[in-house]
Amino acid sequence: MESVQRLNELAISDAGFVFDPWSGATFNVNPTAKLLLDGLKAGEGRVALMARVRNGFEVSALTDLRRDVDEFIGLLKEFGLLDRDFALSDAHG
Amino acid sequence: MADPRLATVAVTGLNATDNPGPGMGVIRALRHNPEFKGKIVGLVYDTLEPGIYATQWVDEVYLIPYPSEGIDALSARLHYINEQVGIDAIIPTLDSELPAFIALEPLLKGWGIGMFLPSQAQFQLRSKARLIELGKQADIDVPPTQILQDVKDLYTIHETLGWPLVIKGMLYGATICRNVDEAVAAYHKVAAQWGYPILAQRFLKGEEFDVVAVGDGQGGLIGAVPMRKTFLTDKGKGWAGISIRDPALLRITERFMQATKWRGPCEVEILKSTEGYHLIEVNPRFPAWCYLSAGAGMNLPEAVLELSMGHEVTPKTEFVVGRMFVRISLDQIADIEDFQALTTRGELRRAQDKVEP
Numbered sequence: 001m002e003s004v005q006r007l008n009e010l011a012i013s014d015a016g017f018v019f020d021p022w023s024g025a026t027f028n029v030n031p032t033a034k035l036l037l038d039g040l041k042a043g044e045g046r047v048a049l050m051a052r053v054r055n056g057f058e059v060s061a062l063t064d065l066r067r068d069v070d071e072f073i074g075l076l077k078e079f080g081l082l083d084r085d086f087a088l089s090d091a092h093g
Numbered sequence: 094m095a096d097p098r099l100a101t102v103a104v105t106g107l108n109a110t111d112n113p114g115p116g117m118g119v120i121r122a123l124r125h126n127p128e129f130k131g132k133i134v135g136l137v138y139d140t141l142e143p144g145i146y147a148t149q150w151v152d153e154v155y156l157i158p159y160p161s162e163g164i165d166a167l168s169a170r171l172h173y174i175n176e177q178v179g180i181d182a183i184i185p186t187l188d189s190e191l192p193a194f195i196a197l198e199p200l201l202k203g204w205g206i207g208m209f210l211p212s213q214a215q216f217q218l219r220s221k222a223r224l225i226e227l228g229k230q231a232d233i234d235v236p237p238t239q240i241l242q243d244v245k246d247l248y249t250i251h252e253t254l255g256w257p258l259v260i261k262g263m264l265y266g267a268t269i270c271r272n273v274d275e276a277v278a279a280y281h282k283v284a285a286q287w288g289y290p291i292l293a294q295r296f297l298k299g300e301e302f303d304v305v306a307v308g309d310g311q312g313g314l315i316g317a318v319p320m321r322k323t324f325l326t327d328k329g330k331g332w333a334g335i336s337i338r339d340p341a342l343l344r345i346t347e348r349f350m351q352a353t354k355w356r357g358p359c360e361v362e363i364l365k366s367t368e369g370y371h372l373i374e375v376n377p378r379f380p381a382w383c384y385l386s387a388g389a390g391m392n393l394p395e396a397v398l399e400l401s402m403g404h405e406v407t408p409k410t411e412f413v414v415g416r417m418f419v420r421i422s423l424d425q426i427a428d429i430e431d432f433q434a435l436t437t438r439g440e441l442r443r444a445q446d447k448v449e450p
Contacts, residue, residue, distance in 0.1 A: 009338075011415065021414040023300075024321030024337040 006081060007041050020081060027079070032057060036072055045089035046070075097398045098126070101178055103134040106186035106378075107144025107151070111422075112330055113381040115186040117144045122387035122394035124150060129395075134178055140435040146427040148443065153178060156439040164193050168200060175204055177440070182207045182401040184394065186378050188264045191216060207401035210357045211308075211377060218353055219375040221261055221292050231352035233345055233372045236364075238294045247276045250293050257296040262287035267329070269296055294373075299366030301373070302339065303331070304346045305383050307393050307400075309408070310356030315396050316409035317346045318386045323417070333419040334382055336389045336412060341370050349375065358383070358397055382418055389416040 011019040016034050018027040029037065035056050039049045050065045059065060069088070076082040102123060106114030120133050135154040137145055145154045155174045158166040167190075174180065183206055185194040195210050202208075211219075218227055221238070228235030237254055241247065250258065257271045260279035265287050268279035276293070283291050306317035319342040322331035346361050349372070360380040362373040379394060386393040391412040399406050434441045 019415055021337055022339045024323065024335040024415075 004041075004043065007037070010037065010041070010081070012037060023080060025079065033072060036069065040076075047090060049088075094403055095181055097182075097395075097402050097404060098128045098130060100131040100181035100398065100402060101134060102131055102398060103136050103174070103180045103183045104186065105136045105157075105184075105190060107135045107137050107142040107147075107154075108139070109143040109147075109381075111326060112328055113420075114142075114144075115379040115381045115383055117147065117150065118381050118384040119184050119186055119379055119394040120144070120150050121384045122392055123398060125384070125387040125392060126395055131181075132178070134174070134180065136174070136183070137435075140432060143425065145435065145441065146425045146431060152443055154435060154441040154443075156435060160190050160193055164196055167193050168197055171197070171201065171206075172204070174440075175206060177442075180204075180206045182398055184208070184379075184397060184401065185210070188377060191377055207403060209307075209310075209397050209400040211310075211353075211355055211359075215353050215355055216377055219349075219355075219359070219377060221263055221294075221374060222290060224372065224374070227349075227352065227375070228372055231348045231372075233348055234369060235372050236295045236297050238292055241280065241291045241293055244277060244280050247273055247280060247293070250276070254293055254295045259294045259296050261292045261294060263290055263292070297364050297366045297368075297371055299364045299371075302337070302342055302363045302365060303334075303380060303382075304342050304361040304363065305358070305380055305386050305393055306346050306350070306361060307358050307396055308350040308353070308355030309400075309406075310354060312351045312354045314347055314350050314408060315400070315406055316386070316391050316393050316412075317343055318389055318391055318393070318412050319343065319346075320382060320385060324419075331382055333417065334385065335418075336385060336414055336416045338414045339365075341365075345370060345372060358393065385416065385418045386412070388418065389413045 006022055009021050016029045018029055035052050036049055039052045046069055049069050053065060073088055077084055104116045104119050106116030108114040109117045123129055132152045135144055135151045136157045137154055138159055144151055157170050185191055195213055195216060198208050198210060222240050224235050224238055257269050259267050259269055260276055260283060261267045262283040266283045270276035270279050280291055302319055302321055304317050304319045307315040309315050319337050319339060320334045321337050322334045324333035326332050342363055345363055349361055358379045360376040364371045364373050383394055389412040391409045396406045431441050
């Protein structure tokens with residue numbers, strides 16, 4: 001619950017500059033990560049997040065999108081932006 | 094009741110060095126309100142405290158005796174200064190001088206000088222030596238801390254605190270030590286600089302957050318702004334920081350206020366580790382970075398001035414998150430006449446000498 005609230009409070013500029021008002025930490029994210037953050041803030045699950053990336057970018061058939069999305073979630077946990085026990089739903093929404 | 098915007102306010106801690114006193118932050122916050130038309134009087138211990146020469150911020154300056162000279166010397170000097178300028182309020186900003194100002198509060202009140210300070214009991218309770226007791230009272234986690242009776246204690250202390258640990262003076266100084274040799278060296282350094290007692294605290298790895306806050310003296314919070322340091326000097330002092338909104342930091346600050354019924358300004362230092370939030374220290378005065386509170390829209394020094402002068406202040410809850418401060422070192426050009434006035438007469442009455450066009 002706190003994870004979603006914290007993500008929703010992230011300030012994300014168009015240029016991909018992210019400010020976490022809870023910790024004061026700042027990050028720069030690329031367009032893919034920004035797209036994923038937007039999806040997470042909207043409460044989307046893994047399938048929806050993968051669809052977002054496919055629709056927004058050219059994705060090669062060899063790309064393991066599931067792994068990439070999970071890695072990104074891991075990174076958010078590492079930076080304290082998501083709770084350690086946060087689990088991404090496999091549901092679409 | 095006098096208008097705080099027209100008040101003559103005396104402020105200490107004009108030592109704006111690389112380890113700055115909070116005085117200039119307080120003064121800038123008071124002047125941050127364009128309606129402030131009062132007078133700022135600097136109370137200094139040394140003729141080269143940089144704030145003395147900040148002519149745009151400080152109107153008059155008086156030397157005051159060091160705390161070691163005792164309360165009588167301070168009250169006599171304040172009596173003289175009050176006769177010269179008519180002080181409405183004093184905002185002391187240095188740990189070492191606070192016991193004397195707290196003791197003088199009733200006397201100064203009789204002279205018409207207001208202050209908004211903790212009681213001696215509150216001041217003692219938040220001392221580093223009693224942090225564990227405070228933690229229990231306020232239900233706040235505190236790292237294990239031990240008062241060192243003798244340097245010999247350092248040879249067995251790892252059995253309770255482990256390595257590394259932090260050696261601290263009662264008022265100032267904190268050194269992270271990884272072994273006995275480093276701890277012994279830190280012990281002697283702190284003892285020589287700040288005296289006894291000396292404390293050892295378990296070192297916790299994590300990120301430090303600080304909260305500038307003002308307590309109403311009845312267990313409530315007048316206002317608080319949490320901050321994360323984003324740039325540190327080699328002395329570990331924050332050279333840049335940003336206001337943040339972690340609710341846990343405000344909860345801890347509120348619990349501290351409830352438990353102590355703290356009256357006046359303070360800085361709550363909190364460490365966030367993987368195990369949670371720990372109270373590291375409570376400084377009994379404004380921190381040097383307190384101007385950030387004014388910059389973030391919650392002017393806490395102004396609130397303390399109003400409270401010092403007997404005004405009621407409605408608790409403040411709103412501030413801008415993500416407001417930054419970045420310190421700067423600048424060389425001020427100073428008149429030797431100002432230096433001369435302080436060294437020969439112990440006072441600098443800039444406003445009086447000002448020639449109107």
